[in-house]
Amino acid sequence: RKMQEAAEHNMKMHPMWQGPLAVPGGDRQSPIDIVVRKSVFDSQLKPLVTDYDPQTCQQIWNNGYSFLVEYDDTSDKSTLKGGPLQDKFRLCQFHFHWGESNAWGSEHTLDRRLFPAELHLVHWNSDKYSLFEEAVMEDNGLAVIGVFLKVGKRHEGLQKLVDALPAIRHKDSVVEFTRFDPACLLPSNTDDYWTYHGSLTTPPLTESVTWIVMKQHIEVSHDQLAVFRSLLFTSAEEEVQKSMVNNFRVQQPLCGRTVRSSFT
Ligand SMILES: CC#CCNS(=O)(=O)c1cc(S(N)(=O)=O)ccc1C(=O)O
Numbered sequence: 001r002k003m004q005e006a007a008e009h010n011m012k013m014h015p016m017w018q019g020p021l022a023v024p025g026g027d028r029q030s031p032i033d034i035v036v037r038k039s040v041f042d043s044q045l046k047p048l049v050t051d052y053d054p055q056t057c058q059q060i061w062n063n064g065y066s067f068l069v070e071y072d073d074t075s076d077k078s079t080l081k082g083g084p085l086q087d088k089f090r091l092c093q094f095h096f097h098w099g100e101s102n103a104w105g106s107e108h109t110l111d112r113r114l115f116p117a118e119l120h121l122v123h124w125n126s127d128k129y130s131l132f133e134e135a136v137m138e139d140n141g142l143a144v145i146g147v148f149l150k151v152g153k154r155h156e157g158l159q160k161l162v163d164a165l166p167a168i169r170h171k172d173s174v175v176e177f178t179r180f181d182p183a184c185l186l187p188s189n190t191d192d193y194w195t196y197h198g199s200l201t202t203p204p205l206t207e208s209v210t211w212i213v214m215k216q217h218i219e220v221s222h223d224q225l226a227v228f229r230s231l232l233f234t235s236a237e238e239e240v241q242k243s244m245v246n247n248f249r250v251q252q253p254l255c256g257r258t259v260r261s262s263f264t
Pocket residue numbers: 063065068093095120122133136144199200201202203204
């Protein structure tokens with residue numbers, strides 16, 4: 001009930017979350033609940049091939065919904081291919097979604113199970129398009145890897161990112177952030193995943209995403225997640241400061257889509 005109230009509160013409070021509950025006529029919206037026993041094994045699905053160059057990491061900023069770590073995507077230096085994908089995709093940013101408590105926060109769910117947070121690595125199809133802005137409008141334009149976070153042992157690789165967050169507490173703050181290898185945030189097993197065709201979970205909610213949701217989660221410590229919650233939705237000038245928490249969209253109807261699995 002508390003999660004529902006938190007999500008409803010967000011609908012009211014933040015323009016972003018007041019965005020359409022579902023895009024009118026949208027029949028492939030995200031996130032969704034992944035009903036594990038209804039996912040269909042597809043032996044044609046290949047292992048993911050990520051090739052990330054930490055030198056392409058540029059900055060970290062608070063965009064008023066989440067914090068984004070942005071990469072130089074002007075050449076094919078940090079790429080994703082394989083898995084369900086026919087083309088090569090360029091990493092442009094990664095970000096997270098989380099709750100005010102460890103009881104909820106993820107966007108996707110597994111058999112309705114909520115996780116405290118979810119990582120999204122956003123890539124665009126550089127074989128077919130020359131800019132992110134073009135790709136984001138096309139149905140094979142984007143590929144987003146989703147990784148569930150659980151609270152447990154401290155994630156050593158994440159700490160460099162956590163240490164940068166106090167500098168971007170307020171909306172629209174940005175700091176230089178370099179030499180961060182996003183591969184350190186992937187689980188050890190990236191061969192097992194679910195994949196389905198969906199959308200961005202934030203405006204413009206365009207139905208251009210091939211979602212690749214990892215079966216294996218990563219662990220972060222309670223204290224690391226608490227620093228996420230110290231961020232603010234609001235800019236420094238605003239008199240009322242609002243904690244950046246519960247920045248997730250509620251699950252959307254499957255509308256007959258099939259979720260495929262790369263594993264049995
Ligand atoms: C035009 C346009 C756009 C959306 N940008 S994004 O794809 O990087 C993105 C994607 C997602 S998600 N949750 O769909 O991966 C969330 C947030 C963002 C963002 O810019 O803030």
